[in-house]
Amino acid sequence: MQIHRIRHARGFTVLPNALLQDRRLSYTARGLLADLLSRPDGWREDGRHMADTSPQGRLAVAKALRELTAFGYYRVERVRRPDGTFVSETHVYDIPQVGPGAVRPGSGRSTAGSRDAHPVKDRGKEPTLPAQRTASPDPGGQRDVASPPPSPALTEAAAVLHQVTAAEPRLRLGAAEALTLAPLAAPWLERGLGPRDLSFALLGGLPERVHSATAFLRDRLTRKLPPEPVAVPPPPRRYECPGCARPTPHEGTCRTCAGADAPPPDAVDERARTAARGRALARAALNGHRPGQLTGARA
Known part of the structure; x- marks a missing residue:
């Protein structure tokens, strides 16, 4: 969104951003408040006249006035005159006046000895725009410090x-x-x-x-933020024996090709004797002799 502004010389109203961006208020209430604050001090206008001159109608204007009253921007007081009659005075504020410690600014009329009164606009001078904020070099200073730009x-x-x-x-x-x-x-x-x-x-x-x-x-x-992905360890690396191409758990020649799995000589002789005896028993069985007879004959 791009904002386009021009420099105004007359016929404008300065309003705080906190008022225009108060999300507690509806857009109708904020627009009505801006309209009321743009009027000069002493302006007379009741809710019915505002509703009749607005496309929203009386219900929308009445609801907006209730919102402004609830959040301290609009207040109606009954004041007793010296002659005993009562009149209603309407007060409109550009900052919310809610709570016992709220400070209510004075009206637009210049009052002698009133330090909190707003000065009356000088019709003979050209109004000036508020100065731009500058960053304070002292972190502990009391001047308005501009917020740093957001990170990329x-x-x-x-x-x-x-x-x-x-x-x-x-x-x-x-x-x-x-x-x-x-x-x-x-x-x-x-x-x-x-x-x-x-x-x-x-x-x-x-x-x-x-x-x-x-x-x-x-x-x-x-x-709904998903959990952080769990790091899955990579699968173990597979090696192959350069001699027989068998998979090995480590790099290099397997035990068979390296000769580490070769049986000792005594085991080879025992295997040979066992094989010869097995062949003799099988041959005797084929010839009809029992194993005991073959053993006794040899004995």
Whole structure:
């Protein structure tokens, strides 16, 4: 996504990014809040008039006002006048005012002795854009320090997440959200898994409504991460005897070709005597003599 901006000289409103990127609010509530903050101090407009001039209608505007009230951006107070009558005063904030320790900024009117009041715009001067942040050379300094650029591995992981979730409207991510989830997607790429594997893991069996794409993807990236592949040892190397080509457990000549398996001379003589006796017994059996008779005759 590429952002194109121009330098504005007049007719613009500066808003904090935390307000525009508050995922607790719906897009309708954020747009209504931006519209209210763009009005000058003292502007009179009620919810019905805002609903009548909006394509969303009264129900959508009323729901957006309830969201802004719940998260501290919008507040209506009843104030008693000196004559005893009551009036409603509406306060709109660009930072949430929730909790007992919340600091409520002053209105746009310049008040004598009020240090927290916003200064009134000088109609005779050209407004200037906020200065760019610069990295502080002192790590312990109090100045705003720009965050370091992401590593190439995280950049690649964020790009893969964009590629996988672009086709699913319920899981579309912004650049900041993709970089937040990049550390969870990087192990998938390190284990040899690609966009196809991530698509099967992240897009399969989606619920009808996804309230938070970031939380949903964080859960699936963590829970469905495949285990690390187990290193399989290579098979043992097979050797062959150069003399007879028989397989051997080690390199070199086998025992038979080396003569290590040759029987001793006494064993050879014993084998010869056993073979001669066996032949004599077989011959006697063929001639009709019993082994005992042959033995007695010889004796």
